[in-house]
Amino acid sequence: MxxxxxxxxxxxxxxxxxxxxxxAHGLAGLTTHASSAEVVVIDCSGSMSWPSTKISAARKAAAAAIGVLRDGTRFALVEGTDKARVVYPAAGRMAVAGPDTRADAARTAHTLVAAGGTAIASWLACARDLLTADGQDHPIRHALLLTDGRNEHDRPDELERVLADCAGKFTCDARGIGDQWAATELRQIAGRLHGIADAVEHDSDLEAEFRRMMRKAMDKSxxxxxxxxxxxxxxxxxxxxxxxxxxxxxxxxxxxxxxxxxxxxxxxxxxxxxxxxxxxxxxxxxxxxxxxxxxxxxxxxxxxxxxxxxxxxxxxxxxxxxxxxxxxxPVLSTRIDPRVARYSGYADLGRAVNAGCEAFEAGRLAAAEEEWGRAVRLAHDLGDEKMLRRLRRLVEVLDAGEGRVRLRDEITAGDLNSAWVVSNHSTQTRRSAVAPKGARPPHEPGPPPAAVPAQQQRGRQKRADVECPVCHRVSPGTARICTRCGTALPTANGPAPERHDRPEQEPPEPAA
Missing domain, CATH: 2.60.40.3670 (Immunoglobulin-like)
Structure with a gap:
């Protein structure tokens, strides 16, 4: 930590x-004990037929995802238009994954036809009903959702109402394809249902992306x-x-x-x-x-x-x-932990990307350029190549380190969505944490606290953790009193320090 x-x-x-x-490590062996249920939801609205590569890619992606289902997993395939229809299994309930059902479902996926509207709330409600039906008490429940459009055929408040009802019942990863979907809607869905939203930048990438997402879902045990x-x-x-x-x-x-x-x-x-x-x-x-x-x-x-x-x-x-x-x-109190600094930087990056996208949609181009320039600088400092690549579709980068950019003459809705939808993504790479101005670099050591003599501080740094003789809480070797009961802790040199009482002493902590 x-x-x-x-x-x-x-x-x-x-x-x-x-x-x-x-x-988490070594959980792969638990998959034989895991009880999972999956719903694959494919947008089959009329817009998926143009260009024809979209519906073709969606068919292959659905079949690919079904193909990696673990034996015994309950699953269903849902066709999404201005309503939701369970196309596999034909009975409208969940099938049990095995060689025969996977092959049958894949054949059904290849027959999907693009015709109709877009009612994403109805699709999610259908997934909820499948995953929570009587007898479907599987502890791991997940949905994959693909769309190329906006939630246009539900009532304005229907998506929020359905998400509130679905929250905590299953998780959902969402992907947008083409130019007409809404990044804010997909992020709303993934955020409420604890999944990940992203853009599929090329139709040809969809099959591999769905296979990857389903494999990740099958790894949950x-x-x-x-x-x-x-x-x-x-x-x-x-x-x-x-x-x-x-x-x-x-x-x-x-x-x-x-x-x-x-x-x-x-x-x-x-x-x-x-x-x-x-x-x-x-x-x-x-x-x-x-x-x-x-x-x-x-x-x-x-x-x-x-x-x-x-x-x-x-x-x-x-x-x-x-x-x-x-x-x-003040040297110590202004030092920022590198991991805390990194995610503070990511919070700033997300705000800059979002502000730029909102300004661009509102026609405030100068503000969009300024915010995206700030985002480029932050992404550069964080070493986030994925975000930088997507931002470069919006701006010409003149100097990434300084955040100097020029707005591109032509920005498609797909380019805008692909950056906007990942504004809450992050990486764990720690090679370049972003710290607030004036913070001590993470690698630079600071002096010991002014209130503790240097000789005493050096002695404490060598001490192992110490156990309280009264309540047995283990404290750092630098501690002089127990933080649970206030008892003076044994010291290497000199008398034990006086007890410092807090307004109320901590009761024993329950076992984890």
């Missing part, structure tokens, strides 16, 4: 930021992991977000399980890595200067796979602490 633990003393209550990386956040007395939760591979604000989805404890669902997992950004308020009341104090703890809570309880199929690491270290050294 990367965190900004050094905070300025005397500044009152301030935000403390941390980025938690969660990595653990139904869910919850991230438990437990705050100390006096701290408040500001937000909790997923920041990689895409930004998803999970703050309102947290379940409060105690007075100061939340659990945030993260959905199904395969072998993968995700990053989460936690921000809590830090109150210095009762804290000593120059000490590591625990603001919060973060723990993983896994769900079981099939009939197997979580503890029999997966091991999770011990909880990790979010620390605060009050200091009067």
């Amino acid at each position: 990367g965190q900004n633990k050094y905070l300025a003393a005397g500044s009152g209550t301030v935000p403390a930021h941390a980025v938690l990386t969660v990595e 653990l139904p869910g992991i919850r991230i438990r956040v437990r705050l100390r007395v006096g701290s408040e939760l500001a937000f909790f977000k997923q920041v990689f591979p895409t930004e998803l604000d999970l703050t309102q989805e947290g379940l409060r399980t105690g007075e100061r404890t939340w659990e945030f669902p993260t959905g199904a997992w395969g072998d993968e890595s995700r990053d989460y950004h936690l921000c809590v308020s830090a109150d210095p009341t009762g804290d000593p200067l120059g000490e590591d104090m625990q603001l919060a703890s973060l723990a993983l809570v896994a769900e079981g796979a099939g009939d197997h309880p979580a503890e029999t199929v997966i091991s999770v690491p011990r909880p990790v602490p979010l620390l605060v270290h009050w200091t009067d050294d």
Whole structure:
């Protein structure tokens, strides 16, 4: 976990930021226990027939996705027009994947015809009904959605209403093809349903993209992991977000399980890595200067796979602490952790891309050029080649490092959508974190806190973690008091420090 633990003393209550990386390994063996259901939704509106390569690519993509379904997976193929129609299986319910049903469904996919309107809310409602029907109690439920148009044939508020009802029941990855779809709609769908939205830039890429997405879905074997956040007395939760591979604000989805404890669902997992950004308020009341104090703890809570309880199929690491270290050294308090800095940079990048797209649609071309220039500079600093490539379709880049660009004379709707739809995507590459102006470079070491003599600081750096003799909480070797019960911790030299009580002592933390 990367965190900004050094905070300025005397500044009152301030935000403390941390980025938690969660990595899952060795889950492939659990796929035999996983119970999954998939719905493939293909836009078959009339616009998919022009050019004819779109509907042809969609047929091949649907067949390719069905072809990689794991044996035993429940699945259905839905034709989307101004209504939704289950075209496979013919009975209108879910089929069970196997050699025969995969072949039958692929043949059906190759007969899809483009004719009709676009009612995306109806398509999602159909997927919801299939995935949540009586007897369909599969813990891993997912949909793939392809469209080339906007949600034009539903009532104006219907999409939001359906998404609110679908949220938490299944996840959905969405792809746009052609020029007429709306990036904001696809991002809305993927955001509410915890999926990823993107553009298919060439019709010929669609088959491989659908095969890749379905393979990723089939790799999911653990139904869910919850991230438990437990705050100390006096701290408040500001937000909790997923920041990689895409930004998803999970703050309102947290379940409060105690007075100061939340659990945030993260959905199904395969072998993968995700990053989460936690921000809590830090109150210095009762804290000593120059000490590591625990603001919060973060723990993983896994769900079981099939009939197997979580503890029999997966091991999770011990909880990790979010620390605060009050200091009067401005060099330390202005230092930004590289991972926190990186995702702050991505937040700025997303805002710049969105602002440029909105300005361009409104006809404010100078503002669009300025915002996209800022986006180019940020993407360059972050090393995000995918975003840079898409921005180059909107602007001619004169100097990426300085953000000097010139608006292109011709910008298609497809080019605009392809940049807009990925404005909440990110990468984990850490070779070039973006830090706010004035922050110390991540590689540059800083001096020890001013409140702690250098000789004493050097001694502490060599100390191993220390266990409280009363409540047995393990604290960093630099700590002098237990952050749970306030007991003085054993020290290498000199008498034990005095106890620093907080307004209320922490009760023992429940096991993760």
